[in-house]
Amino acid sequence: MGRFRVLSLLLVCLPLSGGVLAESHQAANPSAGASQYAGAEICKTCHEGIFNGLQRTPHSKAHMKEKGGEKAQACETCHGPGAAHVEGGGDVSKIFSFKGAAADDINHRCLSCHAREHEHSAFSESAHASAKLSCSSCHSPHHAKEQRALLTEKQPGLCYSCHSVQRAEFSNLFRHRVNEGLILCADCHNVHAASSRSLRSSPEQDQVCFKCHRELEGPFMFEHVPVKTEGCMRCHQPHGSVNPRMLKVNPVNLLCLQCHTPSLTPNAKSGENNVGGTPAGPVHDQTMKFQACTLCHVFIHGSNADETFMK
Ligand code: HEC
Ligand code: HEC
Ligand code: HEC
Ligand code: HEC
Ligand code: HEC
Ligand code: HEC
Ligand code: HEC
Ligand code: HEC
Numbered sequence: 001m002g003r004f005r006v007l008s009l010l011l012v013c014l015p016l017s018g019g020v021l022a023e024s025h026q027a028a029n030p031s032a033g034a035s036q037y038a039g040a041e042i043c044k045t046c047h048e049g050i051f052n053g054l055q056r057t058p059h060s061k062a063h064m065k066e067k068g069g070e071k072a073q074a075c076e077t078c079h080g081p082g083a084a085h086v087e088g089g090g091d092v093s094k095i096f097s098f099k100g101a102a103a104d105d106i107n108h109r110c111l112s113c114h115a116r117e118h119e120h121s122a123f124s125e126s127a128h129a130s131a132k133l134s135c136s137s138c139h140s141p142h143h144a145k146e147q148r149a150l151l152t153e154k155q156p157g158l159c160y161s162c163h164s165v166q167r168a169e170f171s172n173l174f175r176h177r178v179n180e181g182l183i184l185c186a187d188c189h190n191v192h193a194a195s196s197r198s199l200r201s202s203p204e205q206d207q208v209c210f211k212c213h214r215e216l217e218g219p220f221m222f223e224h225v226p227v228k229t230e231g232c233m234r235c236h237q238p239h240g241s242v243n244p245r246m247l248k249v250n251p252v253n254l255l256c257l258q259c260h261t262p263s264l265t266p267n268a269k270s271g272e273n274n275v276g277g278t279p280a281g282p283v284h285d286q287t288m289k290f291q292a293c294t295l296c297h298v299f300i301h302g303s304n305a306d307e308t309f310m311k
């Protein structure tokens with residue numbers, strides 16, 4: 001089938017491309033009508049480097065696809081019909097060029113195949129689409145510097161090229177080790193998604209953390225209320241922080257005392273000091289030895305053994 005098709009396409013283009021294809025005269029196939037499509041073998045005659053390069057990428061799968069007719073094959077799936085371009089001896093005004101094309105045009109072309117995948121189906125409502133980025137802002141089918149997903153550059157460098165604030169956050173001493181390649185931006189974000197902050201599992205933001213920190217998900221016999229009601233980002237910065245454990249506040253007692261008011265009444269548990277649902281204060285004082293709260297209240301995210309999270 002492949003060989004026959006190529007030959008018949010050669011014939012179609014023969015009158016259009018003059019001398020270039022003169023040697024394929026014998027391939028005459030009287031049944032072929034005039035087509036707007038030239039076929040990849042024709043493109044190869046002038047763009048051999050690009051043709052060979054494409055064979056080494058996942059798009060060679062699209063290349064080999066035989067169903068869907070000639071418009072579903074190879075170069076012209078992305079660039080559109082190319083017979084006129086060939087006829088004009090490479091007339092650049094007669095072929096779709098991605099350089100300088102409007103973002104919507106580019107996205108539309110790529111999504112004609114990729115919109116079916118869950119990962120990309122909502123791209124047009126994403127923060128990146130709203131910011132007029134196109135698939136080509138991050139992907140390059142022919143000149144990818146990073147073969148993983150045909151990216152124009154590796155993560156996180158690709159992302160930092162526009163997101164300098166995040167570059168700074170990830171250069172803090174305490175951080176997720178994205179720069180070292182241990183975690184990818186894409187582990188937490190789906191840059192094609194329409195979710196809040198393009199997070200992988202919204203609206204419940206914490207879900208994105210449980211993908212790796214499963215042991216903190218619970219449910220626990222004794223929950224630390226804010227972990228459940230306000231979420232991880234109440235106390236942590238997800239990218240990085242100047243504070244140990246990527247905490248928003250340091251030292252740790254200042255974090256706790258945002259909510260807990262020290263109480264020197266021994267029986268605080270009875271709720272006497274607990275006005276209108278505010279958390280109980282520590283039953284102990286605030287002298288030095290009690291300042292490193294999590295030295296004693298170790299299981300600060302919840303415990304199955306102790307209501308004050310000490311074991
Ligand atoms: C998956 C979509 C896709 C397919 C398939 C595709 N191209 Fe491209 N082509 C692009 C994009 C996007 C660009 C812009 C440059 C880039 O991002 O790599 C481009 C750029 C080009 C250029 C401009 C010069 C350059 O090097 O950037 C030529 C020529 C070209 N393609 C020819 C071809 C030929 C020939 C084939 C088939 C062998 C082909 N393309 C298949 C998407 C595609
Ligand atoms: C007869 C030779 C010839 C054939 C056959 C040919 N091209 Fe071209 N093509 C050229 C020339 C010449 C240029 C302009 C110089 C350049 O950019 O390389 C060009 C440029 C392009 C560009 C870049 C346009 C731009 O301005 O960025 C694309 C895309 C392209 N060709 C795609 C194709 C595709 C797809 C096919 C097959 C359907 C094809 N070409 C077949 C000669 C040819
Ligand atoms: C802001 C940059 C950016 C934009 C814009 C973008 N992508 Fe991506 N894309 C990525 C990154 C990063 C990955 C790799 C994710 C990973 O590492 O798992 C990716 C992965 C992919 C994959 C690989 C398949 C997969 O599920 O892993 C496909 C296909 C894809 N993108 C298609 C598209 C299409 C189509 C568009 C335009 C509609 C687009 N992308 C726009 C950055 C982008
Ligand atoms: C004719 C359909 C078609 C079009 C149009 C198309 N693709 Fe693809 N794309 C595919 C197929 C098929 C694969 C291979 C999927 C696989 O391996 O399961 C693929 C794979 C990819 C991958 C994944 C590479 C990897 O490492 O897994 C990326 C990224 C991608 N395409 C981006 C694009 C971009 C950007 C465009 C527009 C310039 C585009 N595609 C246009 C069919 C298409
Ligand atoms: C460990 C998970 C995780 C990783 C890895 C991650 N992010 Fe985020 N990112 C988040 C969360 C969670 C938010 C939402 C923060 C909030 O709402 O307070 C966010 C927010 C953002 C925002 C929105 C601006 C803001 O601060 O609210 C941008 C932009 C962003 N991230 C870019 C990146 C880039 C670029 C990378 C890789 C260099 C990256 N992220 C890696 C979890 C992550
Ligand atoms: C070409 C520039 C560019 C590149 C490359 C880029 N972004 Fe963006 N990104 C933007 C713009 C512009 C916005 C929308 C404005 C904003 O919120 O900063 C945005 C928005 C976002 C948001 C959503 C912010 C929100 O408030 O909802 C996240 C998350 C994000 N980018 C992550 C990434 C990640 C991860 C990468 C790398 C895979 C990346 N971006 C690559 C330009 C870029
Ligand atoms: C892709 C996996 C992954 C995801 C998703 C993830 N983390 Fe992590 N996290 C890690 C790894 C691995 C470490 C160990 C860090 C190291 O050794 O560099 C870590 C460490 C931490 C630390 C301790 C840092 C320190 O200084 O000891 C905190 C706090 C943390 N993560 C919070 C979060 C939060 C909050 C989220 C959700 C926004 C999240 N993580 C999502 C993998 C992940
Ligand atoms: C009430 C504030 C608070 C909330 C909410 C919170 N954490 Fe923490 N987290 C802390 C404190 C304080 C530490 C430091 C414990 C220590 O000093 O050892 C910590 C430490 C961590 C660590 C380091 C390893 C460990 O277990 O000590 C990880 C990982 C972590 N938190 C992830 C999360 C995740 C994921 C969430 C959301 C489910 C979350 N945290 C919600 C206060 C909080």
Ligand code: HEC
Nearest residue numbers: 225226255256258259278279280293294297300307308309
């Ligand atoms: C965002 C507010 C908030 C922050 C920050 C916070 N807590 Fe809590 N904490 C609560 C609430 C609300 C409760 C449950 C109400 C109650 O039982 O009084 C609670 C309960 C507790 C309990 C169990 C009390 C009991 O009576 O069983 C302990 C122990 C505790 N927190 C310690 C800490 C420590 C240590 C920190 C700092 C690492 C901290 N909390 C940070 C809000 C907070």
Ligand code: HEC
Nearest residue numbers: 253256260268269280281282283289290291292293296308
């Ligand atoms: C030296 C160990 C130690 C340190 C450090 C410590 N605590 Fe405690 N905390 C305890 C003990 C012991 C109890 C009583 C537990 C019980 O009765 O079961 C307690 C009880 C509590 C309670 C529960 C009060 C109640 O009503 O039962 C809270 C809230 C609390 N601590 C918060 C804090 C905060 C906030 C800090 C840091 C400023 C802190 N603790 C530092 C040992 C410590």
